[in-house]
Amino acid sequence: MSRKENLEFLLNRVESRQKELGELSSYLLELESQLALIFAASPDMIVFIHHDGRIIKISQAVWKILGYDKEEIVGKYIWDFIHPDDVGKTQRIRTKLIEDKFLYFDYQNYFTNRWRHKKGYYIKLAWKFSLYDDREDQTIGIATDITNLALENPFHFNLVHKAVELTNDGIVITNMLEPDNPIIYANKAFCKITGYDQTDLIGMNCRLLQSDNKRQKALDTIRDAIANGESCEVLLRNYKKDKTVFFNHVLISPILDNGIVTNYIGISRDLTPLIENGIYVWDENAPRGFGKNLKANG
Numbered sequence: 001m002s003r004k005e006n007l008e009f010l011l012n013r014v015e016s017r018q019k020e021l022g023e024l025s026s027y028l029l030e031l032e033s034q035l036a037l038i039f040a041a042s043p044d045m046i047v048f049i050h051h052d053g054r055i056i057k058i059s060q061a062v063w064k065i066l067g068y069d070k071e072e073i074v075g076k077y078i079w080d081f082i083h084p085d086d087v088g089k090t091q092r093i094r095t096k097l098i099e100d101k102f103l104y105f106d107y108q109n110y111f112t113n114r115w116r117h118k119k120g121y122y123i124k125l126a127w128k129f130s131l132y133d134d135r136e137d138q139t140i141g142i143a144t145d146i147t148n149l150a151l152e153n154p155f156h157f158n159l160v161h162k163a164v165e166l167t168n169d170g171i172v173i174t175n176m177l178e179p180d181n182p183i184i185y186a187n188k189a190f191c192k193i194t195g196y197d198q199t200d201l202i203g204m205n206c207r208l209l210q211s212d213n214k215r216q217k218a219l220d221t222i223r224d225a226i227a228n229g230e231s232c233e234v235l236l237r238n239y240k241k242d243k244t245v246f247f248n249h250v251l252i253s254p255i256l257d258n259g260i261v262t263n264y265i266g267i268s269r270d271l272t273p274l275i276e277n278g279i280y281v282w283d284e285n286a287p288r289g290f291g292k293n294l295k296a297n298g
């Protein structure tokens with residue numbers, strides 16, 4: 001090859017390389033603008049986190065979900081935002097993910113924790129994580145705000161409400177923050193079992209069902225459970241509005257908000273037919289109202 005031919009060949013190579021590079025950079029620009037669009041539009045929070053817990057990059061949703069501007073969160077450590085009770089769990093899961101070199105937003109990497117909103121309260125986030133395969137020292141997390149999942153989603157809310165209204169179990173909710181723990185909600189089945197309507201029940205303590213029958217040992221069990229913020233299950237002799245006796249299988253459970261018992265939920269079932277048929281035996285002196293005397297006839 002002559003010098004001239006050699007030069008032409010090299011020039012051609014340079015030109016085709018320049019063309020390739022031009023195509024590549026416009027492709028990269030396109031990718032970058034697509035990524036920026038996803039970052040801006042995603043209702044979920046997308047977060048790039050260094051393995052030491054430092055937040056590297058975060059999508060716009062952080063403002064909507066947690067109330068922070070990017071500058072208030074980028075460069076800080078995730079531990080500064082996570083609820084102290086959730087730090088241990090988050091640390092364990094992240095360590096395992098990094099050790100296992102997880103590369104997928106797999107259901108196995110799904111977990112929840114609470115992050116502090118700028119205003120001080122906590123937001124419950126459902127996370128999916130993956131290692132960032134181009135940068136071995138980072139993970140990518142995608143977080144959905146599930147704080148008010150049932151309430152914000154009208155479909156869920158209606159469904160839950162319908163289920164609670166239509167079940168055959170009596171359901172009452174009481175308010176522990178008001179004096180004497182009054183009923184604030186009673187479903188249709190509770191009204192049907194007790195013969196009272198909602199306006200009779202709201203504002204009253206459930207003991208209105210006991211009439212004068214207050215010596216039952218199972219009431220001590222309920223008192224102890226409430227005093228300790230615990231749940232319990234008892235069989236009580238109760239009276240309907242028209243004073244007929246019925247045997248009420250009651251299960252009560254505390255509802256906590258930030259570690260404080262704010263409410264109790266009670267689930268009642270009328271076991272009178274089973275008592276009348278001798279399948280269950282009520283015992284006034286048994287701690288749970290049936291205790292050892294519970295028997296089944298098959």
Ligand SMILES: Cc1cc2nc3c(=O)[nH]c(=O)nc-3n(C[C@H](O)[C@H](O)[C@H](O)COP(=O)(O)O)c2cc1C
Binds near residue numbers: 205236253267
């Ligand atoms: C959620 C909930 C549901 C309750 N349901 C009943 C019930 O159906 N019948 C009943 O006799 N007591 C029921 N109780 C118990 C009474 O409300 C009360 O706690 C019990 O009588 C003991 O307290 P006292 O000594 O102040 O009466 C329920 C309590 C709670 C918290």
